[in-house]
Amino acid sequence: MSSTRVALVTGANKGLGFAIVRDLCQQFQGDVLLTARDEARGRAAVQQLQAEGLKPRFHQLDITDLQSIRALRDFLSKEYGGLDVLVNNAGIGFKTGDPTPIAIQAEVTMKTNFLGTRDVCTELLPLIKSRGRVVNVSSGMGFKALESCSPELQQKLRSETITEEELVGLMNKFVEDTKNGVHRKEGWPDHTYGVTKIGVTVLSRIQARKLSEQRGGDKILLNACCPGWVRTDMTGPKAHKSPKEGAETPVYLALLPSDAEGPHGQYVHEKKVAKWQFMPQFYP
Numbered sequence: 001m002s003s004t005r006v007a008l009v010t011g012a013n014k015g016l017g018f019a020i021v022r023d024l025c026q027q028f029q030g031d032v033l034l035t036a037r038d039e040a041r042g043r044a045a046v047q048q049l050q051a052e053g054l055k056p057r058f059h060q061l062d063i064t065d066l067q068s069i070r071a072l073r074d075f076l077s078k079e080y081g082g083l084d085v086l087v088n089n090a091g092i093g094f095k096t097g098d099p100t101p102i103a104i105q106a107e108v109t110m111k112t113n114f115l116g117t118r119d120v121c122t123e124l125l126p127l128i129k130s131r132g133r134v135v136n137v138s139s140g141m142g143f144k145a146l147e148s149c150s151p152e153l154q155q156k157l158r159s160e161t162i163t164e165e166e167l168v169g170l171m172n173k174f175v176e177d178t179k180n181g182v183h184r185k186e187g188w189p190d191h192t193y194g195v196t197k198i199g200v201t202v203l204s205r206i207q208a209r210k211l212s213e214q215r216g217g218d219k220i221l222l223n224a225c226c227p228g229w230v231r232t233d234m235t236g237p238k239a240h241k242s243p244k245e246g247a248e249t250p251v252y253l254a255l256l257p258s259d260a261e262g263p264h265g266q267y268v269h270e271k272k273v274a275k276w277q278f279m280p281q282f283y284p
């Protein structure tokens with residue numbers, strides 16, 4: 001087993017994840033794993049970085065496929081005895097105006113953005129080494145969606161004591177409510193992507209709390225962040241930031257120095273702990 005440190009980025013064959021891998025290759029002391037659900041797209045991305053003189057490694061990972069997550073977990077255990085940095089970047093979003101029924105949009109988006117990210121965390125967080133760093137790429141759109149939830153839902157989702165099981169229950173309920181045509185009556189907004197990102201941010205707060213309780217001495221720092229509005233296939237050319245600029249906050253959190261005491265369990269925007277709020281100046 002190698003004593004080399006290792007950082008891993010999900011959904012890294014393009015967009016923000018690719019830019020994060022490039023920066024980590026330049027700044028992280030250790031191996032950087034570029035992961036992608038599609039092997040050909042992932043290997044092409046690795047080749048592109050190799051042409052720039054960088055040396056990422058590749059491993060397949062589809063975050064909606066438990067077998068794929070577990071194969072990666074076993075690879076990390078065997079090769080590295082754990083994991084130093086995990087960046088949960090993989091995500092999807094239907095385009096505004098997409099005619100797909102909301103129930104399908106909700107189910108598909110939840111499966112990747114929230115449930116997939118949670119499954120990756122369930123399998124890989126136990127591998128995170130002392131002073132490891134975990135970054136969950138969320139979105140300010142989550143706060144916009146939260147502000148549109150009923151007061152009852154907001155109270156539950158903002159609670160400092162909400163459990164992971166309760167959060168999963170609420171996220172699944174949103175999907176069920178869209179299927180039954182009652183999501184508005186039940187206090188949810190129409191913004192499916194935003195609701196999934198509420199899930200990612202609240203999950204991060206819960207996971208950070210658990211790490212502090214169960215492994216406080218290990219000084220692992222886990223945070224959610226918003227990269228800002230970034231020009232990728234998800235958003236299009238009008239967005240304000242280049243992928244490189246969007247990568248700055250996730251990379252900052254991934255590389256927090258080993259003696260850092262924080263941030264931990266926070267929502268970070270522009271490299272600063274932000275109140276969990278929607279900032280319209282960063283979006284159209």
Ligand code: NAP
Nearest residue numbers: 011013015016037062063089090091139229230232233234
């Ligand atoms: P993107 O260019 O569409 O890239 C998304 C990446 O996620 C792709 O590599 C995609 O792989 C991968 N992915 C999707 N489903 C996956 C799965 N099941 N397993 C593994 N990988 C999967 O979008 P992006 O803008 O870079 O988004 C990256 C993250 O930033 C997302 O979580 C997004 O919600 C978040 N974010 C983006 C913005 C923005 O303005 N762009 C703002 C806030 C938050 P394929 O190529 O195989 O589809």
